[in-house]
Amino acid sequence: MSNNILVVGATRGLGASLRALYAQDSTRHVFATSRSESAPQAEQSTTWLTGIDLTHSDVGQKLVSQIPASTKISTAIISAGYFGFESFDGPDWEKEVQMYTTSAIAPVFLVHHLVKAGLLGEASKVIFVSSESGSITLRHEKEGGGNYGHHASKAALNMVGKLLSLDLKPKGIAVGLVHPGFMRTEMTKGVGFDKYWDAGGAVTPNEAAQSLALFIDDFDINKTGEYWAPRGPGDIGTAEDVLGKGLPTPLQLPW
Template sequence: MVRALVVGATRGLGASLTRQYASKASSTVFATTRSSVPKDFPENVKWLSGVDLQKPKVGDDLAGQLKGEKPLDLVIITAGRFTTEDFNDKGPNWDEEVTMYTTSSIAPVFLVHALFHAGLLSKGSKVVLVSSESGSITLRHESEGGGNYAHHASKAALNMVGRLLSLDLKDAGVVVSIIHPGFMRSDMTKGVGFDKFWDDGGAVTTDDAASSLVEWTEKLDISKTGEYWAPRGPGDIGTAEATLGKGLSTPLKLPWRWLLRKAISVILLRDTALVWSLLRFRTRTAIYDKTLFVKCGLPLAVPADQDAGDDAQADDPDGHATGDDETLAMG
């Protein structure tokens, strides 16, 4: 039995997720709507109306409607907004930017905060933040140009929100997952003219994207909290090979640190003199650290007096490289 809450349930991916979870007889599904209760949904969906992500009290409003309920197993926040912007013709739009940021990256903080402190999230609960590959700085490539500032940046902000919430909630045993659900044939992408890219871009229906997300969520555990994933893999990410290389896996963990490591590798490999100069410097230092060179795939000789056991100091206990690469290359 799954007790699920879908925020942004009336259209697109949210509607597909709501229907799929409601189709399971053992599930209890809560779904939010900003105004009236929509039609053409299963009768067992429990609608929570008046949940407006533009309102400062949205978290309290939502938690208040769930007062007295048992903790939720799953919360999926999929509400979003996309208004196009460019640099020369339309230009940026202040009001629309505020709306996009509020919907995508501000409201989720207040929703999760209110749900947790109302006792509606507990050990084993899963929070899925529906982001997009458009929020990855690493995946942005000159071939796609600029523009659509708030669409991209609000999703990048959501990625950071998810990372931070995962740190706040890890000790409580609550999982936070940040997801690119896939390029979808939805009203949103059609509304901004992206339907012309559907076929070449490998766009899928919202039902297909929802099925992949449901499967992903079932396998999700605390080991992946705070991470940014594309459950459907790189197939619909047009810049994946250009920025990450070939032979990418499915599901695909989207980049947090890849960019800086790859850049260092390219820079060093282009300057052989610099490589060997650095290597000679390293071998003369009292404390030897080969992390940089190993991660860049560069050969080096370990000093005879260096204990191989010291290699373990290169990474922290969680397997993350030490240093600033994770911060600089956040994608």
């Protein structure tokens, strides 16, 4: 199997850290996406794919058109995301549309075009960066409601990943859904969650990338369609309330 890694959403946060981590390995080549039409600064072992915007209906075609047809991708990680803060008193239609489109609609079209173009095949892995916020079971009164589009779009992504795993298992393609950890990013800061970083055990994107990459190395078709927290329960505020104490790491999450 080839050692080509595709990172969708590679310019900031977890995606940027994964891109840098994989590019350090001379045996791997990284295809990294950017929403900008111009490529970021050239990097060793990295090919930039530009103009990849998950809110556009042609995103799948645009992605595969920039990858050589002979390429075989060993792992595709779809990390792009958008978090628009909402409350019951202030739901936001446009934010919700963007969150659902980015998290749960675009991934179907990305994977469809990658498979149909022959870029993903036997022994390939597809990893969707979800969140524990998409677990209905883990929602608990101590954290309250609100942020409808964020939570529900991740729950929708989990269903999309599960369904894709059923479609792709006969082709030997493994599909995983992951909560990479509560991270100290501009995204979480932008919605005011930086006030929870310390108490919530938030880690840097580099730390999350390290643990996620190790998890991906061990992930295979035997776990296809499953939903995991590679870093365990430590940063999941409702884990012990809902699932009990003494939870393992990595932790398989409930839907």
